[in-house]
Amino acid sequence: MKPEHWETFKKAARLEKMPQVPVALIIDSPWIPGYLGIKHLDYFLNPEVWFQANLAIHREFPEIIFVPSWWMEYGMAAEPSALGGKIKFWQDNTPSEYPMLFRIEDMDSLPEYDVEADAFMALTLHRIRMQRQRILDTGEILPIVTSRGPMCTASFVRGTTEFMMDLVEKPEWAHKLLDLCTRLVIDWLKAQARAMGPTVGGIFVLDDIVGFVNEEHYEEFAHPCLKRICDAFPKDWVKIYHNDANIDACVEHLPDAGFNVLNWGKQTDIAEVKARIGGRLCLMGNVNPLEVGVRGTPAEVRAATLDVLEKSCGENIILSVGGGVSPGMPRENIRAMLDALNEFNTSRAHA
Amino acid sequence: MPDYALMNQCLYEGKAREVEQMTRDALAGGCSVREVLLEGLIAGMSVVGEDFKHNVLYVPEVLIAARAMKAGMTVLKPLLGPGGDTNSTGRLLIGTVRGDLHDIGKNLVCMMAEGAGFQVKDIGVDQSVEKFLAAADEFKPDVVGMSALLTTTMSYMKVVVDGFEQRGKTGIKLAIGGAPTSQAFADEIGADGYGADASGAVDLFLSLLEKKNAPAQ
Numbered sequence A: 001m002k003p004e005h006w007e008t009f010k011k012a013a014r015l016e017k018m019p020q021v022p023v024a025l026i027i028d029s030p031w032i033p034g035y036l037g038i039k040h041l042d043y044f045l046n047p048e049v050w051f052q053a054n055l056a057i058h059r060e061f062p063e064i065i066f067v068p069s070w071w072m073e074y075g076m077a078a079e080p081s082a083l084g085g086k087i088k089f090w091q092d093n094t095p096s097e098y099p100m101l102f103r104i105e106d107m108d109s110l111p112e113y114d115v116e117a118d119a120f121m122a123l124t125l126h127r128i129r130m131q132r133q134r135i136l137d138t139g140e141i142l143p144i145v146t147s148r149g150p151m152c153t154a155s156f157v158r159g160t161t162e163f164m165m166d167l168v169e170k171p172e173w174a175h176k177l178l179d180l181c182t183r184l185v186i187d188w189l190k191a192q193a194r195a196m197g198p199t200v201g202g203i204f205v206l207d208d209i210v211g212f213v214n215e216e217h218y219e220e221f222a223h224p225c226l227k228r229i230c231d232a233f234p235k236d237w238v239k240i241y242h243n244d245a246n247i248d249a250c251v252e253h254l255p256d257a258g259f260n261v262l263n264w265g266k267q268t269d270i271a272e273v274k275a276r277i278g279g280r281l282c283l284m285g286n287v288n289p290l291e292v293g294v295r296g297t298p299a300e301v302r303a304a305t306l307d308v309l310e311k312s313c314g315e316n317i318i319l320s321v322g323g324g325v326s327p328g329m330p331r332e333n334i335r336a337m338l339d340a341l342n343e344f345n346t347s348r349a350h351a
Numbered sequence B: 001m002p003d004y005a006l007m008n009q010c011l012y013e014g015k016a017r018e019v020e021q022m023t024r025d026a027l028a029g030g031c032s033v034r035e036v037l038l039e040g041l042i043a044g045m046s047v048v049g050e051d052f053k054h055n056v057l058y059v060p061e062v063l064i065a066a067r068a069m070k071a072g073m074t075v076l077k078p079l080l081g082p083g084g085d086t087n088s089t090g091r092l093l094i095g096t097v098r099g100d101l102h103d104i105g106k107n108l109v110c111m112m113a114e115g116a117g118f119q120v121k122d123i124g125v126d127q128s129v130e131k132f133l134a135a136a137d138e139f140k141p142d143v144v145g146m147s148a149l150l151t152t153t154m155s156y157m158k159v160v161v162d163g164f165e166q167r168g169k170t171g172i173k174l175a176i177g178g179a180p181t182s183q184a185f186a187d188e189i190g191a192d193g194y195g196a197d198a199s200g201a202v203d204l205f206l207s208l209l210e211k212k213n214a215p216a217q
Helices: A003-013 A032-036 A040-045 A045-062 A078-082 A104-109 A118-137 A150-158 A160-169 A171-198 A208-211 A213-231 A253-255 A272-279 A300-312 A331-350 B004-010 B014-028 B034-051 B059-079 B102-113 B129-139 B156-166 B181-188 B198-208
Strands: A024-026 A065-067 A086-090 A093-098 A144-148 A202-206 A238-243 A261-264 A282-287 A317-321 B092-095 B119-122 B143-147 B173-177 B193-195
Touching: A003 A065, A003 A238, A003 A317, A024 A300, A032 A040, A032 A045, A032 A078, A032 B119, A032 B181, A040 A045, A040 A086, A045 A118, A045 A331, A065 A317, A078 A118, A078 A144, A078 A171, A078 B119, A078 B156, A086 A202, A086 A300, A086 B014, A093 B034, A104 A171, A118 A171, A144 A150, A144 B156, A150 A160, A150 A208, A150 A213, A150 A261, A160 A208, A160 B059, A171 A208, A171 A213, A208 A238, A213 A253, A213 A300, A238 B129, A253 A261, A253 A272, A261 A272, A261 B092, A272 A282, A282 A300, A282 A331, A282 B129, A300 A317, A300 A331, A317 A331, B004 B059, B014 B034, B014 B059, B034 B059, B034 B102, B092 B102, B102 B143, B129 B143, B129 B156, B143 B156, B143 B198, B156 B181, B173 B198, B181 B193, B193 B198
Parallel strands: A024 A065, A144 A202, A202 A238, A238 A261, A261 A282, A282 A317, B092 B119, B092 B143, B143 B173, B173 B193
Antiparallel strands: A086 A093
């Protein structure tokens, strides 16, 4: 992300009036290796492949703000790996997590985590330090630190089905596990910030599992953890939240948790989200990433993009897809999205 | 006459012990297994399914209700099946496809399908076409359900569909589900149908079996 991109993103996040609607996409491993025709294992384990891949994406789409900029990641492996989750790697896919906390009570026996030294967190931090200067030399900066959220991490460690039942049956243990995961997430984000240096001014929290619970459970279990995470960082930092599961039960609470930007899924129309919280959050979305982004024609992408933009009235929006970029989204569809945005911005400028 | 409305409510609220006891009491009172299954358990679970579909209930409540249903089923199961006084709705073989370890959607479908009276064999996550075929040989399902959460693993569903076709298992209905899937994708890979959520999946299974609108026995 160029410094000027970050300034634009921050202005949009703070709900300032923007002369032009910006566009941002999550840059991550489900998408990039396939797009560039490289193997996932090489993307994760060969620093040169990873660097060149990110450079290629940034150079191909200089108008897009990539979030979180250059992302050193192992899919969703880092957070659960620090709490004992088993990680399985695939040749052509992001790694998967096996929950290993078969009895939630066993969390008391887990060794204390160390974000600087444990599993894929340690490797990620080392990669950040290895690549940092090289990234800065390209004129890009590293302004955002990233983590899976506490509900997501707890589910990866415990098993989603089991954790969902814990919320009802063993709430005291669920709280305890969430407390552990929240501390881990905060420490993990801070460790990344230390490794990245003074350009950092934002956090990006991805927690889709929040979308599995009702409002009461959200308020009891998820909200306090998300708020603790936001509160752990300076007030003027940008806080981005991703959840492309169901946001119906939580959406009104997200500004109170401390988030500025919401990246949500295809299920909820932007008109509804805008009506519910459009004045309190910047909406980063939400062209359907799969049915339109991957399977649609450029004409369909254009129509869907203009639909999103028109419903937003061009206010408090960063154009994006609903979630991450789906693997297989063709170049011409990304280009169609950008062309539609240009069309919208031009007609708005002349209006 | 058992208070089936109360039993349905207990199931809805996930009160497993109460549902189990009411099931025993209903049988002891002379009710048929089929009646208890249909009026006490399946009727309760169908409300759970509807409310899940409409965001009245969320995942934890559905799981807890399904566990209460299971508690009732443990009482009825020994009395069901061949030789019992009722038959199951159908036989469902289900698994998450190769490369994908996600199981919450599959687990919900299993529970809802059991709630609708299906005999369910869950072969777990990360399952190859060979595993699906071997399990089908053994279990003799009416429907095979495939689940995937990832856009990168959903393409493996076609491998399974092709595998069943190549083995001549055309009498078995093949259904798919999971966040990235759609009816268009089901059509594209030659599956028999797509369920948008756990309740929709059960509706699909029933419609595939042409039993959905059959009169109650």
